[in-house]
Amino acid sequence: MDRVVINGGAPLRGEVAVSGAKNAALPIFTATLLAGGEYELSNIPDLQDIRTIALLIEKLGAKVTRTGGSTYTINSENVSNHQAPYDLVRTMRASCLVLGPLTARLGRARVSLPGGCAIGERPIDQHLKGLSALGADIKIDHGYVDIKMEGRFKGASIVMDVITVTGTMNLMMAATLAEGSTVIKNAAKEPEVVALAVFLNDMGAKIDGAGSDTVCIEGVRHLHAANARIIPDRIEAGTFMVASAITGGDVTITGIDPLLVRSLSDKLSQSGCVISELKTGARVKSTGSIRPVDVTTAEYPGFPTDMQAQIMALMTLADGASVITESIFENRFMHVGELRRMGADISVSGATATVRGVSSLSGAPLMATDLRASASLILAGLAAKGETTVSRIYHLDRGYEHIEAKLKRIGASISREKAGKAR
Ligand code: EPU
Numbered sequence: 001m002d003r004v005v006i007n008g009g010a011p012l013r014g015e016v017a018v019s020g021a022k023n024a025a026l027p028i029f030t031a032t033l034l035a036g037g038e039y040e041l042s043n044i045p046d047l048q049d050i051r052t053i054a055l056l057i058e059k060l061g062a063k064v065t066r067t068g069g070s071t072y073t074i075n076s077e078n079v080s081n082h083q084a085p086y087d088l089v090r091t092m093r094a095s096c097l098v099l100g101p102l103t104a105r106l107g108r109a110r111v112s113l114p115g116g117c118a119i120g121e122r123p124i125d126q127h128l129k130g131l132s133a134l135g136a137d138i139k140i141d142h143g144y145v146d147i148k149m150e151g152r153f154k155g156a157s158i159v160m161d162v163i164t165v166t167g168t169m170n171l172m173m174a175a176t177l178a179e180g181s182t183v184i185k186n187a188a189k190e191p192e193v194v195a196l197a198v199f200l201n202d203m204g205a206k207i208d209g210a211g212s213d214t215v216c217i218e219g220v221r222h223l224h225a226a227n228a229r230i231i232p233d234r235i236e237a238g239t240f241m242v243a244s245a246i247t248g249g250d251v252t253i254t255g256i257d258p259l260l261v262r263s264l265s266d267k268l269s270q271s272g273c274v275i276s277e278l279k280t281g282a283r284v285k286s287t288g289s290i291r292p293v294d295v296t297t298a299e300y301p302g303f304p305t306d307m308q309a310q311i312m313a314l315m316t317l318a319d320g321a322s323v324i325t326e327s328i329f330e331n332r333f334m335h336v337g338e339l340r341r342m343g344a345d346i347s348v349s350g351a352t353a354t355v356r357g358v359s360s361l362s363g364a365p366l367m368a369t370d371l372r373a374s375a376s377l378i379l380a381g382l383a384a385k386g387e388t389t390v391s392r393i394y395h396l397d398r399g400y401e402h403i404e405a406k407l408k409r410i411g412a413s414i415s416r417e418k419a420g421k422a423r
Contacts (some may be wrong), residue, residue, distance in 0.1 A: 004404060006381035007413035008363055011286070012249035014410040018237045018256045019045040019401040020070065020230035024192040026094045027169045028199050028228050029053045029074070033060060033101040034173060035203060036077035038223025044070050044230055047400040048394065052092045056084060060102065079105060086112035086143065092398075093117060096124050097166055099147060100174030103136055109147045113140060118370040120329035130158045130171040134178060155180030155219055163188050163299045168215065169196050176205035178219035187215045190300040191260055195231045202226035217355075234260040235306045236400060237282070239375050241265070242310045243407065244284040245273050246317065246383045251410055254281040263303045267293050267311060271318065290314060292322035292357060299328070309335045309376035316344035318357035319382060321369040325352045335373035338366045342384055363388040371399040378403070382412055389417075 012279050018042035030053065032039045044050055046069075052071070054064040060080040066072050081164045082102055089112035102109035128138050128145065134153040135308065139146045155178045158171060168188040173196075175182035187193070189211055197210030206218040209406040237256040242249035258277035259267065265275045270285060272291045276283040292315060297305040305328040315322040316339055326332045333353055336346050341364045345356040363386035368374035374396040381388030390396075393416070396403060404414045 001391055001419050002393055003018070003389050003417050004378060004393050004396070005415050005417055006363070006378065006388045006390070007384065008382055008384035008388060010247065010411050010413055012244055012247045012251050012382070012407070012410040012412060015252045015254055016240050016406050016410050017254045018232040019043075019191060021045075021233035022047055022049055022399050023165070024195045025050060025230045026053050027097050027166070027173070027192070027196045028201065028230065029057055030097040030101050031173055031196060031199060032062065032074045032076045032225070033079050033098060034058060034105055034176065035223035035225060036079070036134045036353070037075070039074045039076070039225045040071065041074065042227075042229045044072050045233065046070070048398045048399055049092055049094065051330045052088060053094065055099065056088045056095055059085065059088065060098065067299040078209060082106045082108040082110055082111070084111040089114055093122060094166060096127060097170055099127060099145065100170040103131065103147045103149050104153060104174050104177040106148050107151070110144050113143055113145050118334060119332045121339070122329070124167070126162060126164050126167040127170045128162050130160070130167065130184070131174060133158050134174055134182065144421060152219070153178035155182040157183045158185065160184065160186040165190050165193065169269040172197060172207060172210070172215060172217060173200065174220060175217040176200050176207070176223060177221070180219055182217045182219065184215045184217070185213065187213050188299060189213060191231060191234065198234070199226060199228045202228070224404050231365065232256045232260075235304065235372070237261050238264045238304070238307045239310050239379070239400070240406070241268060241282065241284045242307075242379055243382060245271065245286055245290070246314045246379050248286045248288055249410070250283070251287040252278070252281055252283040258282045263301060264307055264311070267295060267303065271314070287390040290357065292318040296325040297327050305329055305332060306372050307314050308332060309372045310379055312336075312346070312353065312355060313339065313376040313379040315355040316346065316354070316358060316361060316380065321354060321356045323354055327351060334369035335376045338373070338377055339380055342380055343390070360385055362386055365389045366391070366396045368392040371395050375400065378414075382407070382414070
């Protein structure tokens with residue numbers, strides 16, 4: 001099994017560019033199922049999850065070609081298969097984003113029901129409730145969700161019981177081709193939802209209000225192919241911002257609207273960093289000390305759950321105690337046990353972790369448990385004394401493009417060891 005080897009202690013300095021956002025690219029790939037034609041998608045990050053979604057839509061009949069480094073063309077003229085197999089869906093929950101577009105296009109979707117995952121139960125009841133309100137007939141059998149729709153979806157007013165990012169996306173996509181208008185209330189406001197709405201509107205949809213908690217979609221009869229440039233990854237940007245803070249560094253993250261990482265910037269400046277917001281970037285300069293800050297995760301524009309593990313890594317070295325509350329997923333503290341193995345002092349009670357800062361962490365062999373947990377272990381390793389190894393890094397490869405190369409360029413001592421290599 002590949003692993004990442006880090007020799008901690010070097011302050012990171014310099015500039016690092018942000019790649020395209022995985023969580024914006026995935027729904028845009030599935031949106032191409034809505035209408036035939038040739039699409040060009042650029043700024044696509046080179047990630048395992050992208051390879052999975054490409055394979056999935058190919059199974060459904062699309063033709064996906066990587067034409068340049070980060071550019072893909074997709075021809076979805078011949079999409080005719082409505083079945084998304086277990087083998088693919090089980091490796092990536094976001095596969096359920098095909099439900100809305102497939103049913104809208106083909107009147108049928110049979111998609112393996114994603115199970116629980118490392119960070120929580122993650123049901124998709126809200127996706128299904130919304131699709132049912134749009135008129136679909138939904139059955140669950142043999143581990144699959146089977147959706148049928150006679151004719152076009154029928155516009156409806158849908159109130160989401162919980163705010164869900166991919167749920168909002170699925171319903172928005174389904175409603176684009178519905179008969180009549182749909183209103184989604186209590187919708188997710190994440191920038192990736194807005195990016196999807198922009199793309200759908202470029203395809204001929206009529207969506208208004210994306211980015212607010214009420215999204216209105218006036219159904220149209222036909223959509224057409226369009227092109228998209230994927231927005232920058234705010235979570236990758238945030239991870240590099242914490243990398244600067246935790247190593248006592250001075251790093252400028254380029255290619256991101258600083259507004260998208262404002263909730264993190266605020267916490268980092270409360271913690272003692274000097275943050276300079278640039279036109280398309282942010283500079284994070286450490287002042288040497290880390291003050292404790294309390295963090296509660298929330299939907300956008302609140303503090304992202306996808307940055308909770310990384311800010312916790314930073315707080316392990318703070319000058320006092322901080323309280324970190326995870327309010328989105330019920331089991332997203334898997335990194336705690338690994339951070340403790342480096343000497344961190346963390347106690348967990350339910351959804352709250354109390355982190356008492358220690359003066360230093362010591363390098364250790366660690367195991368990644370999920371994508372963002374892996375990032376937090378890398379960050380802790382960058383600050384720790386001595387060598388840290390992080391194994392099971394296939395989690396990391398799902399969501400961070402060329403992370404070792406990027407960190408190396410700003411001064412980290414980090415490399416990847418191939419499985420089985422003797423040391
Ligand atoms: N939920 C329900 N029912 C539903 C849908 C969600 O109860 O039908 C609950 C979930 O269990 C969770 C909460 O609602 O407690 C929020 O989940 P949401 O549906 O918003 O999460 P998601 O759409 O599955 C996306 C990102 C995640 C990110 C979350 C929250 C993608 C592909 N994934 O997941 O990203 O953590 O939103 O912001 O966009 C990651 O990139 O590492 C990652 C996990």
